[in-house]
Ligand SMILES: NC(=O)C1=CN([C@@H]2O[C@H](COP(=O)(O)OP(=O)(O)OC[C@H]3O[C@@H](n4cnc5c(N)ncnc54)[C@H](OP(=O)(O)O)[C@@H]3O)[C@@H](O)[C@H]2O)C=CC1
């Protein structure tokens with residue numbers, strides 16, 4: 001072990017994000033990949049990620065991996081069903097969770113914040129690790145102060161399990177928290193087919209598109225009399241998330257509690 005290195009276990013190591021995270025952890029100076037977990041065991045995490053063998057097997061047992069590998073940080077890109085147990089097990093062992101998995105609720109973040117504080121460690125839940133997506137949310141908050149009618153269209157690959165996306169939920173929540181009246185459409189409108197007007201998050205309409213060919217995209221459309229402002233972000237490749245993941249892995253070493261969103265680490 002090299003002095004000062006941050007030891008990282010990746011759960012969801014065989015997935016689209018996990019494979020990218022494995023490649024990043026191996027390439028990044030000062031971070032050391034020490035374990036990999038998925039729902040099914042595989043011979044080698046490097047091979048699963050399309051690299052040379054790393055001598056690190058993919059395990060199906062998170063707890064065993066955390067106990068034997070003694071990481072500082074667990075990076076989780078799995079499923080909304082698996083993430084609760086993963087964070088609990090990490091925190092029981094004093095391992096800092098970096099959570100990218102979507103479908104995490106505010107109630108979970110609050111509870112995990114309490115567990116982080118009991119353990120004296122940091123953690124983060126980031127609905128989107130792409131810097132551009134964080135900026136999109138920031139610009140939308142600013143724009144909604146002036147244009148009060150907002151709808152969100154999020155577009156993702158057709159392998160995505162959850163809808164709406166975590167990014168769309170956070171975008172809508174932030175607008176609602178700003179205390180703005182963001183209604184759109186008539187109060188007496190009728191959906192002729194259920195879902196035609198999308199999901200309503202605190203009054204903000206969110207529409208989800210799932211198609212092959214897409215990666216991760218979001219448009220926020222703000223309307224005012226005689227004008228439209230569209231703020232759009234596109235993740236065209238999953239490398240877009242990696243600088244944010246690295247920032248989070250380094251960042252959680254320096255505070256106590258569970259952060260929600262990458263923006264505080266960006267400054
Ligand atoms: N915050 C962000 O910036 C981003 C978040 N995401 C989110 O990350 C998550 C993963 O996305 P993606 O990589 O596309 O998904 P994939 O379906 O490609 O990968 C899922 C991974 O999770 C593993 N897994 C599933 N269930 C379990 C379990 N019970 N225990 C351990 N591992 C499990 C799978 O293992 P196996 O192969 O063995 O089945 C696989 O390695 C999603 O929630 C997605 O929304 C995605 C992109 C960016």
Ligand SMILES: O=C(O)C1=N[C@H](C(=O)O)C[C@H](O)C1
Nearest residue numbers: 102127128160165166167216
């Ligand atoms: O599943 C994905 O791919 C993504 N999920 C996250 C979300 O739900 O917002 C982040 C990004 O949009 C990619």
